Amino acid sequence: MERQIINKKKRVFSVEPNKIPPSEVFRRKYTSHLVPALKKLNMNKNSPQINQLSVKHEVDMALALSAQEFSWSRFLLQKLSSSNNPTTTSSSSNGIRIQERSGKEGGGDEDGETEEKLRELQKLLPGGEEMNVEEMLSEIGNYIKCLELQTIALKSIVQDTT
Amino acid sequence: MDLSVLERVNWLQQQQMVSPDFFEILGSDGREELKRVESYLGNNNDEMQGFRHYETIDGCISRTSSFQMEQVKNNEENRVIALQPKRKTEGKTEKIENKKKKIKTEDETESSMKGKSNMSNSETSSEIQKRDYIHVRARRGEATDRHSLAERARREKLSKKMKCLQDIVPGCNKVTGKAGMLDEIINYVQSLQQQVEFLSMKLSVLNPELEFHINELSTKQFQACFTDLPEAVSKQPMMVDASSFPLQQHGSLDYSLINSNQTTILSSKDQTSSSWEIHSQCLYNNLRTDSVSSFFSHK
Numbered sequence: 250m251e252r253q254i255i256n257k258k259k260r261v262f263s264v265e266p267n268k269i270p271p272s273e274v275f276r277r278k279y280t281s282h283l284v285p286a287l288k289k290l291n292m293n294k295n296s297p298q299i300n301q302l303s304v305k306h307e308v309d310m311a312l313a314l315s316a317q318e319f320s321w322s323r324f325l326l327q328k329l330s331s332s333n334n335p336t337t338t339s340s341s342s343n344g345i346r347i348q349e350r351s352g353k354e355g356g357g358d359e360d361g362e363t364e365e366k367l368r369e370l371q372k373l374l375p376g377g378e379e380m381n382v383e384e385m386l387s388e389i390g391n392y393i394k395c396l397e398l399q400t401i402a403l404k405s406i407v408q409d410t411t
Numbered sequence: 412m413d414l415s416v417l418e419r420v421n422w423l424q425q426q427q428m429v430s431p432d433f434f435e436i437l438g439s440d441g442r443e444e445l446k447r448v449e450s451y452l453g454n455n456n457d458e459m460q461g462f463r464h465y466e467t468i469d470g471c472i473s474r475t476s477s478f479q480m481e482q483v484k485n486n487e488e489n490r491v492i493a494l495q496p497k498r499k500t501e502g503k504t505e506k507i508e509n510k511k512k513k514i515k516t517e518d519e520t521e522s523s524m525k526g527k528s529n530m531s532n533s534e535t536s537s538e539i540q541k542r543d544y545i546h547v548r549a550r551r552g553e554a555t556d557r558h559s560l561a562e563r564a565r566r567e568k569l570s571k572k573m574k575c576l577q578d579i580v581p582g583c584n585k586v587t588g589k590a591g592m593l594d595e596i597i598n599y600v601q602s603l604q605q606q607v608e609f610l611s612m613k614l615s616v617l618n619p620e621l622e623f624h625i626n627e628l629s630t631k632q633f634q635a636c637f638t639d640l641p642e643a644v645s646k647q648p649m650m651v652d653a654s655s656f657p658l659q660q661h662g663s664l665d666y667s668l669i670n671s672n673q674t675t676i677l678s679s680k681d682q683t684s685s686s687w688e689i690h691s692q693c694l695y696n697n698l699r700t701d702s703v704s705s706f707f708s709h710k
Contacts (some may be wrong), residue, residue: 287614304615308607366593373600383565386572389596392577396603403610410617 272398278315279402283307306402316395319389324376 286307306329312327317405345393370385371377553559573592577583580599583592 301612301615305608305611306613308614363589363593366590366597369597370593370600373597373604383568383572386569386576389600390572390576393579393596393600393603396600396607400603400606400610403607403614407610407613407617410614 275315275395275398276402279311279399280406281312282311283406284403308399312399314344314394315383316391318339319388319391319395320380321375321377321392323394324379328375 287304290303290307309325310329313322313329316322317326367382367385368396371380371382374380374385374389377388380388488570553563570589573589576596577592580592580596581597583595586592
């Protein structure tokens with residue numbers, strides 16, 4: 250690692266890029282996307298109403314940009330860059346629906362239940378509805394990891410500014 | 412090495428693995444039968460050659476099948492069964508039960524046949540792996556038609572993926588069954604998304620103050636980097652604009668955000684990919700306690 254420091258001026262990339270754990274890479278990318286975007290946002294817009302949505306937009310954009318090797322991120326990026334009105338990736342109404350349904354289906358058809366749940370999961374994942382089930386399941390794993398890292402990053406930014 | 416069936420039989424005979432009974436059983440008609448089978452499959456068909464050897468001696472091999480070969484195989488089996496006397500089918504079911512490639516049986520002819528099939532197995536299994544067939548082994552009592560095999564392969568893939576997800580999502584180990592696990596996963600994803608939403612709302616509220624704090628943010632992070640590095644790097648880059656961070660990301664600077672519990676885990680350079688699990692666990696614990704209380708306080 251010391252050699253890397255010495256050669257820092259000559260080399261932009263580290264000698265062994267694999268040694269940087271992927272979570273670190275993600276977080277660096279994420280904060281580097283988000284923080285300047287927020288700064289720019291701050292300077293440009295003054296009305297508080299638009300602020301919330303645009304912050305959400307920037308947050309999602311930062312997520313999509315920092316995890317570009319996954320298909321859900323490409324979908325998210327596409328959605329964000331095409332739409333002017335930023336849409337939220339989650340909605341609280343989903344949660345209520347799930348709980349109701351699981352209450353109703355006591356002894357329902359097992360396969361049907363699983364299928365429905367898989368469909369719900371598909372809706373949660375950006376772009377999930379266009380994938381088949383196997384692909385979706387592997388993408389969900391990546392998505393969960395990135396969401397976790399995103400929450401850590403956001404938390405730390407929020408904590409630092411308070 | 413693709414030997415034709417007869418060549419292989421002859422080879423084995425030379426190695427004295429095959430008892431002369433074998434040919435008796437086959438009979439002279441049998442040999443012709445084998446020849447006919449070969450020609451049916453086509454000698455020049457390179458793709459199927461691997462399978463041909465596998466399949467023709469397949470009378471005592473368990474009823475495995477692959478998708479591409481389905482049609483041919485059924486005909487194969489019928490022929491090969493016709494070749495052999497009834498007692499050979501016992502060996503077949505035995506093999507199905509064990510589902511192993513090397514089985515020791517008392518019966519000499521059975522063992523010899525299995526010896527041959529083992530050889531063909533080992534030879535062709537490498538070919539099979541190269542060719543990327545979906546090779547599913549039928550268990551005893553289960554249907555071997557195309558649809559149920561496809562169904563079973565699909566289900567196995569799904570369960571494998573569910574197991575991976577079980578490792579990622581905390582709390583999934585206690586729940587058994589697909590539905591329960593899926594429920595857990597759905598709830599977890601939803602809670603994560605809600606947290607992100609909540610945090611971004613908080614951020615938007617704090618946004619005016621953000622600009623003042625951004626420089627502080629950058630200085631704190633650089634200080635964290637400095638403490639990690641053995642060398643003394645100059646403190647001048649502290650006031651560097653946030654946009655220049657990407658340049659230094661790929662270097663050896665450990666650009667990690669300060670966060671009470673997590674920095675110790677996350678900024679360590681010895682971190683391996685297995686620590687994803689560790690940190691996500693503690694993240695989950697933290698978030699569980701934090702987010703619940705913060706949700707309530709926010710409302």
